[in-house]
Amino acid sequence: ETGVTQTPRHLVMGMTNKKSLKCEQHLGHNAMYWYKQSAKKPLELMFVYNFKEQTENNSVPSRFSPECPNSSHLFLHLHTLQPEDSALYLCASSHGLAGWVTQYFGPGTRLTVL
């Protein structure tokens, strides 16, 4: 595997379900990110981790819970989601957060909440 991988690629869940999204980067990076991409809206940064420590949480509802066990893996735990949470969830990674930061994106998880 190379680059940034995400699983699953597609997920359909009910509002009462609990599921997790997984991201893994094979680039030797130290920073990882979760973004939400909804139709006709800009990419929204949700969380930033640097060396496993969360550095940014952009007022994301608590029904989204991130976890970063190490610099290569990032999870997004989902519970009691709403239909408006349906979107493409993108993971990204970068070398770090110093200077200009070039991010590499994974293929995304297309989430549908029924």
Add this chain to the structure above:
Amino acid sequence: QKEVEQNSGPLSVPEGAIASLNCTYSDRGSQSFFWYRQYSGKSPELIMFIYSNGDKEDGRFTAQLNKASQYVSLLIRDSQPSDSATYLCAVQITNTGNQFYFGTGTSLTVIP
């Protein structure tokens, strides 16, 4: 306000022409600027970044930054049908943590 604004398009240019994509941003604390290309159903991929005023060229792509006017642009020379995609402008702001703001993207179609 930390908005990044782009004309959503669609922008259509004939093959071989120059495509010009523009982006304005509102936060003067913005420090680095990025252009990503996103094909339909795919994730964004980085094309270029720029952090100093002026032009930066990479192959057929030229990024232009004017911090005084708060705009950044991307020129694509000799446009090819394979350039047809949505182009996302992004800014990095580091004076209050590390934040990245994206525009909604400009849809480009290169007509053969």
